[in-house]
Amino acid sequence: MNLLLPPCFCILILMISSLKIMVSYYFILIFIALKAYLSTPKFVKTLTDISEELITVANRTEYLREELKKVNLKLPGSVYLPFVSGILSILYL
Numbered sequence: 001m002n003l004l005l006p007p008c009f010c011i012l013i014l015m016i017s018s019l020k021i022m023v024s025y026y027f028i029l030i031f032i033a034l035k036a037y038l039s040t041p042k043f044v045k046t047l048t049d050i051s052e053e054l055i056t057v058a059n060r061t062e063y064l065r066e067e068l069k070k071v072n073l074k075l076p077g078s079v080y081l082p083f084v085s086g087i088l089s090i091l092y093l
Helices: 007-054 060-074 087-091
Strands: none
Touching: 007 060
């Protein structure tokens, strides 16, 4: 038995499938943007952790070199650090 759907149902099924793909794509974009955004606070936290540990270490120069090498290996392609200069820096204080 061959069951044929009316054209309107076929169009509806295609629209639902397209919507699912669009929603999936949207969530992927949000995930990528969130991951990129969180890379900056993670980078700053890593540097802060290194500086706190650096206080207790005897050979600071060697420790700092080794830790910065580790950071460099994990560093993403881009980290945004908002440095503001001039009159705008007063507004952010």
